[in-house]
Amino acid sequence: MSAVEAGGVFRRARGRTLDAFPSEKEREWKGPFYFIQGADPQFGLMKAWSTGNCDSGGDEWGQEIRLTEQAVQAVNKLKPRPRFFVLCGDLIHAMPGTPWRKEQTADLQRVLARVDSDIPLVLVSGNHDLGNAPTPETVAEFQRTWGDDYFSFWVGGVLCLVLNSQFWYDASRCPALKQAQDQWLDQQLSIAGQRECQHAIVFQHIPLFLQSIDEDDDYFNLTKSVRREVADKLVRAGVTAVFSGHYHRNAGGTYQNLDMVVSSAIGCQLGQDTHGLRVVVVTAEKIVHRYYSLDELSEKGIEDDLMGLMKEK
Secondary structure (H helix, E strand, O other): OOOOOOOOOOOEEEEEEEEOOHHHHHOOOOHHHHHEEEEOOOHHHHHHHHHEEEEEOOOOOHHHHHHHHHHHHHHHOOOOOOOOOOEEHHHEOOOOOOOHHHHHHHHHHHOOOOOOOOOOOEOOHHHHHHHOOHHHHHHHHHHHOOOOOOOEEEEEEEEEHHHHHHHHHHOOOOHHHHHHHHHHHHHHHHHOOOOOEEEEEEEEEOOOOOOOOOOOOOOOOOHHHHHHHHHHHHHOOOEEEEEEEEOOOEEEEEEEOEEEEEEEOOOOOOOOOOEEEEEEEEEOOOOOEEEEHHHHHHHHHHOOHHHOOOOOO
C-alpha cells in the first residue's frame, strides 16, 4: 500500500505545509485544544535489540505492529477528538538501503491507515527514516513515502514547525538541503517572533538535550554548539515547546522559557517506561502534557483535570 493508497490519513505535507489545516481558517485562537504525540514505532527494533544486532537485525516486527495498532485504537476512541496525532520519527527500523525496509514501511502504512480520518496524521523524519547521514536520495525517498521532511502548519492559532533534525546531526552529504531548511526556519521564526501566534511549538526527532542545555554530548542529543545555537534561536522567536523522541525513554528539561519534551516510544523501550503516548493540552496561557501508557489511554482515556483545561475560555 502506498501512502496515496492509504487514504485520507496520509494527507502528506507538500509545499512545506499540511493542507489538513487551511492556514486562513486556523490562524485565529479559538480556545483550548489537545493533540497526541507519539514517537519511535520503529518496526523491527524490538527483535534487533533483543538479539544485540541493531545494525542488520530486525527481521520480525509483530510486536511493534500490535503496539501501534493499540496506539491507533486508543487515539480513535478519544472524545473529543484530538486535533492531530504526531509521530516524532523513526517510523521504521530498517535504514535506507537495508533489508526489510519496504516490508516494514508497508506494514506501518497499513496500521496507520486505520487512524480516524478526522484526526490528521503528522509525520516527522528520524535517523532511521533518513539515515544517520542523510543524502538527497534518502530525503527524496522519505518525501515520496511520507511527505515533506520539514514543514509548518497552523492549528487553532498555534504555529507548528516540523523539522528535520538529521540536518543538525550530520549534513555532510547534503549541505545544500540543510541550508535550505535553515533559511526556511528563519522565515518561519520571524512570524513567531512577531507574536502573530498564540504559541509556537516544534516537532523533531532528536532532542536538543535530554535534561540540561549544558549536558555532555551523547548519541541521543545534539552537540552542545548546535543545541545552544538552535535553542537560542527558538527562544528569541518565542517558541515555548519542542517535542521529540529518539531516546526511547521519557526525559526533558527547560531552557529559559523553552520546554524540551522527550517522549518514550510506542515500540522498543530502552529504560523503565512503558509503551505509550503523550497527551498535550494547549491553553491560551500554557502547554500542559502528560505521558500515558497505551493500556492507560486505552482503558481510561484522558484524566479529568486535562479535560477540564479544554473547557476554559
